[in-house]
Amino acid sequence: MSLRHAVLGVLSAQPMTGYDLLEVFDRSSGYVWAAGQPQIYPELKKMAGEGLLTSKVLHTGRRARRLYAVSAKGRDEFERWVGDEPEYGPERDRDSVRLRAMYLDIVDTSRARKFFEGYAAYYEDRLSQWRQRLENIVNGRSPLIKARLASRAADEHNAIVAYKRFALEGQIGRAELEIEWARNGMKLVTQLEASRRGKRKSVPA
Amino acid sequence: MSLRHAVLGVLSAQPMTGYDLLEVFDRSSGYVWAAGQPQIYPELKKMAGEGLLTSKVLHTGRRARRLYAVSAKGRDEFERWVGDEPEYGPERDRDSVRLRAMYLDIVDTSRARKFFEGYAAYYEDRLSQWRQRLENIVNGRSPLIKARLASRAADEHNAIVAYKRFALEGQIGRAELEIEWARNGMKLVTQLEASRRGKRKSVPA
DNA sequence: GCTGACATGTAAACCGTTACATGATTAA
DNA sequence: TTAATCATGTAACGGTTTACATGTCAGC
Numbered sequence: 001m002s003l004r005h006a007v008l009g010v011l012s013a014q015p016m017t018g019y020d021l022l023e024v025f026d027r028s029s030g031y032v033w034a035a036g037q038p039q040i041y042p043e044l045k046k047m048a049g050e051g052l053l054t055s056k057v058l059h060t061g062r063r064a065r066r067l068y069a070v071s072a073k074g075r076d077e078f079e080r081w082v083g084d085e086p087e088y089g090p091e092r093d094r095d096s097v098r099l100r101a102m103y104l105d106i107v108d109t110s111r112a113r114k115f116f117e118g119y120a121a122y123y124e125d126r127l128s129q130w131r132q133r134l135e136n137i138v139n140g141r142s143p144l145i146k147a148r149l150a151s152r153a154a155d156e157h158n159a160i161v162a163y164k165r166f167a168l169e170g171q172i173g174r175a176e177l178e179i180e181w182a183r184n185g186m187k188l189v190t191q192l193e194a195s196r197r198g199k200r201k202s203v204p205a
Numbered sequence: 206m207s208l209r210h211a212v213l214g215v216l217s218a219q220p221m222t223g224y225d226l227l228e229v230f231d232r233s234s235g236y237v238w239a240a241g242q243p244q245i246y247p248e249l250k251k252m253a254g255e256g257l258l259t260s261k262v263l264h265t266g267r268r269a270r271r272l273y274a275v276s277a278k279g280r281d282e283f284e285r286w287v288g289d290e291p292e293y294g295p296e297r298d299r300d301s302v303r304l305r306a307m308y309l310d311i312v313d314t315s316r317a318r319k320f321f322e323g324y325a326a327y328y329e330d331r332l333s334q335w336r337q338r339l340e341n342i343v344n345g346r347s348p349l350i351k352a353r354l355a356s357r358a359a360d361e362h363n364a365i366v367a368y369k370r371f372a373l374e375g376q377i378g379r380a381e382l383e384i385e386w387a388r389n390g391m392k393l394v395t396q397l398e399a400s401r402r403g404k405r406k407s408v409p410a
Numbered sequence: 411g412c413t414g415a416c417a418t419g420t421a422a423a424c425c426g427t428t429a430c431a432t433g434a435t436t437a438a
Numbered sequence: 439t440t441a442a443t444c445a446t447g448t449a450a451c452g453g454t455t456t457a458c459a460t461g462t463c464a465g466c
Contacts, residue, residue, distance in 0.1 A: 002299070002301040002304060005301075005304065005305075006304055009304065009307065009308050012308075027295060027298050032298075032299075032300050032303040032304050032307065033298070033299050033300075033301075033304050034295040034298035034299055035295070036295070078308070078311075079311055079312065081305075082305055082308045082309065082311055082312050083311075083312040083313075083316045085319070085320075085323055086301065086302060086305060086320070086323065086324075088327045090232060090239040090240070090241070091296070092327075093232050093237075093238070093239035093331075094207070094237075094238050094239055095237050095238075095376075096207040096210075096238075096291065097291060098237040098372045098375055098376060099207060099210065099211055099214065099237050099238050099372075100210075100286075100287055100291060101368060101371065101372040101375065102214065102237065102368055102369050102372040103214050103217075103283075103287045103368065104287065104364075104368045105361060105364040105365045105367075105368050106283075106284055106287055106288075107284065107287050107288040108288075111287075111288045114290070115290075115291070118290055118291065119291075122293050122297075126298075155401070156310060158397070158400060159309075159310040159397050159401075160310045162310075162393060162397060163306060163307055163308065163309045163310050163393075164307050166306060166389070166390060166393055167303045167304075167306040167307040169386075170303055170306065170383075170386045171300075171303060173382055173386065174379065174382060174383075177378055177379060177382050178375075178379075181374075181375045181378065184371070185371060188367060188368075188371055192363070192364050192367060195363060196360070196364075
């Protein structure tokens with residue numbers, strides 16, 4: 001149930017519409033929480049209903065848009081959540097990639113190699129996204145970080161940037177590790193191919 | 206929807222009851238997929254209904270137990286799944302810990318430190334579980350790996366063990382990385398505490 | 411007039427979690 | 439006899455995904 005906290009985190013920098021939030025939660029944004037459109041709109045409505053958000057309709061040129069902002073209650077709830085001990089749910093102990101990797105012996109080596117290539121490609125993509133986001137945060141070019149810093153005291157700026165940077169460095173480190181794992185996986189496939197060939201040669205001789 | 210594939214993977218080593226599977230999918234087993242009891246039993250029933258598993262009731266001494274085994278159809282489905290290109294769903298781009306870490310500036314430093322300590326403790330626990338499982342697999346002491354090797358040709362044993370080992374080494378590497386990240390987080394908290402104290406001292410002077 | 415970005419939603423299905431529920435067997 | 443382990447389930451709820459659905463506005 002972190003979607004609402006992710007929403008509170010983003011909106012605490014700046015009021016936004018559902019459409020704006022969709023962009024932030026898009027997988028390619030480099031943010032650490034992904035969510036689709038059929039999740040965002042109902043959640044915003046629900047949160048407004050619970051008093052965590054306030055909203056008003058804007059009529060600026062284009063079609064009417066609803067702008068959401070964090071209420072005092074929302075700020076409290078977010079602070080409570082960040083400070084609370086996280087519970088480590090079972091979803092952290094579920095990894096379909098590692099699960100698959102355990103059984104690659106039952107498919108041929110070309111499939112196994114493709115599997116690792118795809119995994120590396122996936123994390124290379126994440127890596128570039130996260131690196132870009134990190135850069136935009138440390139050099140203050142991201143509109144969101146700009147708005148956030150503007151709303152906070154100058155002596156807090158250091159910590160605000162430091163934690164965001166640190167979280168993204170964690171993502172980057174993980175991505176690098178997974179890419180390395182995948183590369184080692186490709187090497188393993190090659191080794192297994194060689195040892196199999198070796199055996200086949202020696203048996204018929 | 207990997208629970209069924211996790212089940213097929215485990216049962217492909219050896220037929221088992223739901224209760225046995227629960228032990229394997231328990232978070233402390235060091236297996237790479239966690240699932241609870243209200244998930245396992247209905248899923249087994251469903252899979253048997255779809256012809257992926259066969260089952261028979263055992264009356265050996267204790268209370269009647271239902272033993273499940275992978276059918277030919279189940280074996281095919283599992284092979285298909287392992288060989289298929291995985292789709293990388295949005296759940297891979299969701300990390301409530303990193304999300305929280307981004308906003309630690311709004312809580313006091315003792316909370317932030319506790320957060321990182323808890324995260325390190327969590328992965329230290331995982332680490333010891335995975336290391337133990339890895340050891341049991343490479344030295345062939347795990348009953349599951351024994352059964353699996355017994356059911357397969359000798360020239361396949363090498364690859365079977367190698368992939369399982371490699372997957373677990375991936376989990377271990379990730380755990381080590383996360384522990385290091387958490388330790389660096391604690392250092393960051395200390396640094397931020399120091400720089401804040403420094404500022405407070407200099408301002409009233 | 412059409413395409414693409416803007417902007418917001420609903421419905422059904424699926425997966426997973428928490429809580430509830432039951433009963434047999436074995437060892438202390 | 440009582441607690442722990444064995445053994446199997448159901449009900450209600452909550453979160454996520456896929457597919458469906460609608461309409462505006464700007465630029466080509």
